Amino acid sequence: MELYEFESKRIFMSKGIPVPRGVVIERIEDVNKVTLKPPLMVKAQIPIASRGRLGGIVKVKSLDELKHVVSRLLNTVIGGLKVRKLLIEEAVDIAREYYLSLTIDRVKRKPVILASSEGGVDIEEVARREPWKIIKHYIDPIIGLRDYELRRIAFKIGLRDSSLIREFMSIARAMYNIFTEFECELVESNPLVLTVNGRFVAVDAKIIVDDNALFRHRELELLRRECREYTELELKAREHGFTYVELDGEIGIIGNGAGLTMATMDLVKYYGGNPANFLDIGGGARAEVVKEAVKILLLNPKVKGILVNILGGITRADEVARGVIEALNEVNVRKPIIVRLKGTREEEGRRILSKVGIPLYEDMDEAAKRVVELVKGEGSGARS
Amino acid sequence: MTILVDKNTRVLVQGITGREGSFHTKMMLEYGTKVIAGVTPGKGGLRVHGVPVYDSVEEALAKHPEINTSIIFVPAPYASDAVYEAIDAGIKLIVVITEHIPVHDAMKFINYARMKGSIIIGPNTPGIISPGEAKVGIMPAHMFTKGPIGVISRSGTLTYEIAYALTKAGFGQSTCVGIGGDPIVGLDFIEVAEMFRSDSETKALVLIGEIGGNLEEVFADYVLKKGYDKPIVAFIAGKTAPPGKRMGHAGAIISMGTGTAQSKIEALTSAGIPVAEKPSDIPKLLARVMKG
Numbered sequence: 155m156e157l158y159e160f161e162s163k164r165i166f167m168s169k170g171i172p173v174p175r176g177v178v179i180e181r182i183e184d185v186n187k188v189t190l191k192p193p194l195m196v197k198a199q200i201p202i203a204s205r206g207r208l209g210g211i212v213k214v215k216s217l218d219e220l221k222h223v224v225s226r227l228l229n230t231v232i233g234g235l236k237v238r239k240l241l242i243e244e245a246v247d248i249a250r251e252y253y254l255s256l257t258i259d260r261v262k263r264k265p266v267i268l269a270s271s272e273g274g275v276d277i278e279e280v281a282r283r284e285p286w287k288i289i290k291h292y293i294d295p296i297i298g299l300r301d302y303e304l305r306r307i308a309f310k311i312g313l314r315d316s317s318l319i320r321e322f323m324s325i326a327r328a329m330y331n332i333f334t335e336f337e338c339e340l341v342e343s344n345p346l347v348l349t350v351n352g353r354f355v356a357v358d359a360k361i362i363v364d365d366n367a368l369f370r371h372r373e374l375e376l377l378r379r380e381c382r383e384y385t386e387l388e389l390k391a392r393e394h395g396f397t398y399v400e401l402d403g404e405i406g407i408i409g410n411g412a413g414l415t416m417a418t419m420d421l422v423k424y425y426g427g428n429p430a431n432f433l434d435i436g437g438g439a440r441a442e443v444v445k446e447a448v449k450i451l452l453l454n455p456k457v458k459g460i461l462v463n464i465l466g467g468i469t470r471a472d473e474v475a476r477g478v479i480e481a482l483n484e485v486n487v488r489k490p491i492i493v494r495l496k497g498t499r500e501e502e503g504r505r506i507l508s509k510v511g512i513p514l515y516e517d518m519d520e521a522a523k524r525v526v527e528l529v530k531g532e533g534s535g536a537r538s
Numbered sequence: 539m540t541i542l543v544d545k546n547t548r549v550l551v552q553g554i555t556g557r558e559g560s561f562h563t564k565m566m567l568e569y570g571t572k573v574i575a576g577v578t579p580g581k582g583g584l585r586v587h588g589v590p591v592y593d594s595v596e597e598a599l600a601k602h603p604e605i606n607t608s609i610i611f612v613p614a615p616y617a618s619d620a621v622y623e624a625i626d627a628g629i630k631l632i633v634v635i636t637e638h639i640p641v642h643d644a645m646k647f648i649n650y651a652r653m654k655g656s657i658i659i660g661p662n663t664p665g666i667i668s669p670g671e672a673k674v675g676i677m678p679a680h681m682f683t684k685g686p687i688g689v690i691s692r693s694g695t696l697t698y699e700i701a702y703a704l705t706k707a708g709f710g711q712s713t714c715v716g717i718g719g720d721p722i723v724g725l726d727f728i729e730v731a732e733m734f735r736s737d738s739e740t741k742a743l744v745l746i747g748e749i750g751g752n753l754e755e756v757f758a759d760y761v762l763k764k765g766y767d768k769p770i771v772a773f774i775a776g777k778t779a780p781p782g783k784r785m786g787h788a789g790a791i792i793s794m795g796t797g798t799a800q801s802k803i804e805a806l807t808s809a810g811i812p813v814a815e816k817p818s819d820i821p822k823l824l825a826r827v828m829k830g
Binding site: 203253255256257258259260261263264265266268277278281282288294295296334337339340342344364366367369370399401409410411412413414416417419420421422423424429432436437438464465466468469496497498517518519 | 557558562565614615635637638639640641642643645646648649650653664676678681691692693694695696697698699702719721722726746748749751752753756773775776777778779780787788789790791792794815816817818
């Protein structure tokens with residue numbers, strides 16, 4: 155889960171990392187309460203990287219101009235996301251933009267610090283053209299981060315002044331502490347600004363926490379209730395314990411395991427259909443979960459047909475079959491449903507579904523071909 | 539010969555009294571895997587499908603010193619503790635079936651295992667099967683048969699799909715290794731391919747990847763640079779999947795444009811590894827490369 159910038163900055167602040175003075179507003183009236191000193195930055199609180207280029211970050215010179223910009227930005231849609239909150243901050247006089255982040259390197263299986271004196275919006279371009287300007291330092295996750303490592307990074311990005319080095323080290327240390335304490339996938343500041351007064355300020359802050367660790371972080375779990383980047387249906391899916399992502403096509407897909415679900419989507423596309431979603435019921439799903447998954451697709455008017463492709467290992471075919479039937483019993487919508495079930499307790503699954511006349515497909519190619527045919531010839535009202 | 543598991547594998551099941559642990563203990567026993575003991579703290583003295591249960595790994599090993607492999611079904615919040623218990627007891631192969639283990643936990647126990655000389659498979663893996671020898675995992679066994687193909691996969695169910703397609707086409711498997719679907723896993727494609735390299739029974743490899751991360755690209759680079767004397771074919775899932783969440787600039791800087799299905803397919807192809815368009819095409823591709 156990606157935190158909003160203002161949430162990330164609150165965490166940065168609580169750990170002693172300097173951030174610009176700012177306030178968050180949600181209503182246009184609140185603009186009158188702003189007591190910050192212009193020039194100000196108005197920043198739409200949406201978790202997309204291209205926010206600046208899409209007009210989601212605006213600099214204003216006066217409180218009057220602020221009112222204009224706030225009424226223009228608040229509740230508009232940027233990059234498909236509604237802007238519900240604005241962060242208004244005092245602008246910072248920039249001497250130089252640095253880049254600093256912590257993330258996990260999958261290949262090395264270690265946390266990595268990335269640091270550069272060439273921070274700012276073009277950092278990825280720097281990485282491509284002049285990769286030596288980005289310092290990569292791997293951290294031993296068992297020993298943790300040592301001061302000498304931070305000192306070395308500070309030297310490598312060209313810091314010479316001893317008080318600046320100390321300040322950089324304490325910011326990097328605090329970011330590392332956030333990374334480990336909140337179990338983050340990413341803690342990033344771009345830019346980490348060196349001001350004309352010779353101080354570091356985290357002008358941007360980004361934190362992505364590991365969803366799997368949220369059970370240990372009640373305070374973050376509460377933030378999750380806000381809608382974030384998920385649609386209503388995606389949130390509902392999460393409550394039921396499966397992963398759901400909406401797409402533009404017309405064929406609803408249910409699979410178990412991300413790989414098989416994606417391969418099923420790819421196969422539908424291969425045979426001329428378009429997947430309407432990615433829906434992975436995960437491992438070991440019970441009938442209840444399958445029922446809710448099928449219901450979501452039955453109730454989605456964009457979905458014209460459904461392909462259920464389950465290969466049981468930890469998931470049992472009989473539970474899946476029961477779930478499909480329970481969904482059909484609870485929802486009064488009929489669409490072509492193709493079920494392909496193989497693996498653990500396959501025979502029992504077959505027996506259960508055959509009672510209501512849903513044929514079971516053995517072969518994934520056949521099942522994908524068939525659902526595309528049924529959806530394309532939908533006018534005939536075919537129900538499988 | 540096979541890799542990782544064989545007739546000499548002696549298995550401990552951690553989390554044996556849970557729903558999945560108990561069910562798959564039965565399935566593994568039916569397959570002929572030597573499941574020696576189980577552990578669930580507080581349930582010592584019970585038997586699960588005839589397998590004795592102990593309160594700790596230490597106790598299980600004291601009674602059954604022949605145990606050399608552990609399979610873990612413990613729920614995510616407690617799974618890493620179970621892994622440490624197995625590592626500290628000196629078990630050298632630990633298969634972590636559990637899904638949703640926090641990534642910082644996994645990163646630590648995987649690094650710790652390396653220090654202590656234990657191999658971790660997973661987390662979030664279907665396990666390992668050497669058909670006809672042993673199954674230490676949750677895969678439906680009837681889809682696998684003994685033969686010359688080594689399979690390395692990041693996926694669970696997609697592995698069964700492809701193994702089944704291989705089996706139907708007459709390509710049995712030496713060992714199928716699910717390396718796990720999580721961002722951080724104990725063994726990657728390269729490390730498993732190195733094991734297959736020196737396995738005389740394995741004549742060709744099937745690699746099953748998916749979008750996200752850059753393990754496939756790194757593997758392609760390894761084949762290109764080091765060479766591989768057995769034919770390899772691959773499949774990559776996720777051509778139609780939406781782009782995954784963006785890990786800030788850091789993600790982009792580390793992956794440098796890798797991670798998409800297209801990037802993986804291009805990398806593998808340019809390393810001379812043919813990539814199947816759909817799972818059912820894999821046997822045809824294999825037939826072609828094994829003849830050549």
